[in-house]
Amino acid sequence: MKVLVPIKRVIDYNVKVRVKADNTNVDLANVKMAINPFCEIAVEEAVRLKEAGTATEVIAVSIGDKACQEQLRTALALGADRAIQIETDQNLDSLNVAKLLQKVVEEEQPQLVILGKQSIDSDNNQTGQMLAALTGLAQGTFASEVKVDGDKVNVTREVDGGLQTVALNLPAIVTTDLRLNEPRYASLPNIMKAKRKPLDVKAAADFGIDLSPRSTLLKVTPPSERQAGIVVETVDELVEKLKNEAKVIS
Amino acid sequence: MSILVFAEHDNNELKADTLKTVAAAQAIGGDIHLLVAGANCASVAEQAAKVNGVSKVLVADNAAYEHQLAENISLLVTELAADYEHIIATALTTGKNFMPRVAALLDVAQISDIIGVESADTFVRPIYAGNAIATVQSLDSKKVITVRSTGFDAVATDGNAEVVNIDKATDAGTSSHVSDELTVSERPDLGAASVVISGGRGMQNGDNFKLLEGIADKLGAAIGASRAAVDAGFVANDMQVGQTGKIVAPDLYIAVGISGAIQHLAGMKDSKVIVAINKDAEAPIFQVADYGIVGDLFDVLPELEAKL
Numbered sequence: 001m002k003v004l005v006p007i008k009r010v011i012d013y014n015v016k017v018r019v020k021a022d023n024t025n026v027d028l029a030n031v032k033m034a035i036n037p038f039c040e041i042a043v044e045e046a047v048r049l050k051e052a053g054t055a056t057e058v059i060a061v062s063i064g065d066k067a068c069q070e071q072l073r074t075a076l077a078l079g080a081d082r083a084i085q086i087e088t089d090q091n092l093d094s095l096n097v098a099k100l101l102q103k104v105v106e107e108e109q110p111q112l113v114i115l116g117k118q119s120i121d122s123d124n125n126q127t128g129q130m131l132a133a134l135t136g137l138a139q140g141t142f143a144s145e146v147k148v149d150g151d152k153v154n155v156t157r158e159v160d161g162g163l164q165t166v167a168l169n170l171p172a173i174v175t176t177d178l179r180l181n182e183p184r185y186a187s188l189p190n191i192m193k194a195k196r197k198p199l200d201v202k203a204a205a206d207f208g209i210d211l212s213p214r215s216t217l218l219k220v221t222p223p224s225e226r227q228a229g230i231v232v233e234t235v236d237e238l239v240e241k242l243k244n245e246a247k248v249i250s
Numbered sequence: 251m252s253i254l255v256f257a258e259h260d261n262n263e264l265k266a267d268t269l270k271t272v273a274a275a276q277a278i279g280g281d282i283h284l285l286v287a288g289a290n291c292a293s294v295a296e297q298a299a300k301v302n303g304v305s306k307v308l309v310a311d312n313a314a315y316e317h318q319l320a321e322n323i324s325l326l327v328t329e330l331a332a333d334y335e336h337i338i339a340t341a342l343t344t345g346k347n348f349m350p351r352v353a354a355l356l357d358v359a360q361i362s363d364i365i366g367v368e369s370a371d372t373f374v375r376p377i378y379a380g381n382a383i384a385t386v387q388s389l390d391s392k393k394v395i396t397v398r399s400t401g402f403d404a405v406a407t408d409g410n411a412e413v414v415n416i417d418k419a420t421d422a423g424t425s426s427h428v429s430d431e432l433t434v435s436e437r438p439d440l441g442a443a444s445v446v447i448s449g450g451r452g453m454q455n456g457d458n459f460k461l462l463e464g465i466a467d468k469l470g471a472a473i474g475a476s477r478a479a480v481d482a483g484f485v486a487n488d489m490q491v492g493q494t495g496k497i498v499a500p501d502l503y504i505a506v507g508i509s510g511a512i513q514h515l516a517g518m519k520d521s522k523v524i525v526a527i528n529k530d531a532e533a534p535i536f537q538v539a540d541y542g543i544v545g546d547l548f549d550v551l552p553e554l555e556a557k558l
Contacts, residue, residue: 142343230540
């Protein structure tokens with residue numbers, strides 16, 4: 001079966017973002033970018049399905065300007081077979097991303113689409129669910145285990161109170177949580193090999209979808225900073241402060 | 251203007267977060283209806299009827315909604331959405347799971363995880379793990395919104411709303427529930443507790459989390475963990491506090507052996523009072539803590555338990 005893995009280029013998770021002085025957005029100039037960590041887990045899971053003989057082909061897809069080819073090459077180095085870039089300069093919201101991915105799903109007919117549960121920039125946690133709704137497919141979000149079983153896939157999900165396992169008819173959409181797997185590092189030979197794997201570029205405008213924005217970003221501000229407090233020397237002093245100064249314990 | 255709020259519950263109890271989500275709906279303003287979708291959930295409907303600010307409780311009691319599968323719930327909410335301008339759910343795992351489906355089926359965007367309401371179409375939400383705060387104006391006719399409950403104060407529960415049963419059974423037939431493996435704990439819920447004590451990598455192993463239990467018992471606290479502690483296998487993931495785990499804002503948050511990575515701070519920095527216990531005086535957690543103790547947690551914790 002074919003597995004489709006949509007991925008996103010985002011700020012590297014080790015970088016602390018700064019808000020621009022004019023409060024229009026965050027400053028991403030000259031900031032290190034990387035594949036979104038949850039997307040990397042999605043690629044790894046797809047590649048493992050292929051290694052286990054369950055999947056026959058892994059296709060990575062990303063939407064963005066030419067720079068996102070770098071992350072597609074990363075996915076290819078991790079083991080994806082081919083890649084598709086949907087080219088656009090626009091910063092699309094999740095619904096428009098899901099609509100473009102819906103077209104890719106219609107064309108490629110994958111049995112499984114694995115996405116990251118959220119991107120660490122916009123923190124929306126929407127795209128996978130929206131794609132599932134648009135394609136009419138079942139979804140297993142926040143997955144910590146994925147087991148393909150005949151024409152179904154069992155997905156164990158990380159929910160507020162613990163774990164929930166659901167059975168989904170294939171084809172289905174899965175979004176990854178952190179404990180699904182630990183992604184491998186790409187080896188140098190695989191990075192070299194990835195350069196020769198096919199990468200198709202398609203223009204977003206050619207998909208015939210209205211991609212006009214659904215919301216306006218009015219401003220972006222830094223969060224209110226907490227002031228560092230005091231270091232107390234003893235546990236007695238701490239208990240005294242919590243009782244009499246902060247009044248949070250009695 | 252009418253607002254539909256999805257009630258979070260487990261077929262027995264209404265989750266306290268729903269009271270905060272209703273507060274967000276009040277900030278938007280309008281006639282507020284609360285939807286209770288579940289199976290054998292009459293007791294939840296009773297509790298929902300008491301939530302202040304709610305004029306009507308819609309009850310969809312059907313086997314199709316027992317496990318709140320996203321496929322089935324989203325069809326129900328999308329059908330009901332015709333009568334509402336705002337459709338709101340709490341940004342917990344159920345709401346996060348089905349709401350984007352509703353948005354896509356209605357062909358509108360979703361505004362996730364709001365912490366503030368500027369007007370009926372303009373909302374405030376954290377981005378980049380809370381390192382930036384965005385103000386977003388929706389251009390859609392219907393607004394599909396999830397609410398981060400820590401951003402709002404709970405409404406009271408001495409109301410008396412009308413309860414209406416709605417006879418629906420939207421079963422998409424594409425998914426089924428297999429099993430639940432839920433953590434059983436005598437302690438309060440992480441999201442609802444007024445005191446949270448969390449352990450990090452400094453705890454060294456899962457057994458040492460017992461050192462937190464005595465203190466938690468004395469303070470009526472919930473026990474949390476950093477991602478480092480979860481990744482190291484010390485404790486289960488449902489205890490994780492942070493960008494990708496639970497977001498908490500208790501009156502008192504005690505961080506033990508947690509260095510304070512930005513992803514962890516994203517989940518707890520809105521707590522009223524933060525205490526840090528760490529042997530590394532340079533740990534970033536001290537930059538957000540109101541009170542810090544630089545010391546070995548294995549010395550500090552037993553002493554703290556004894557002195558509370």
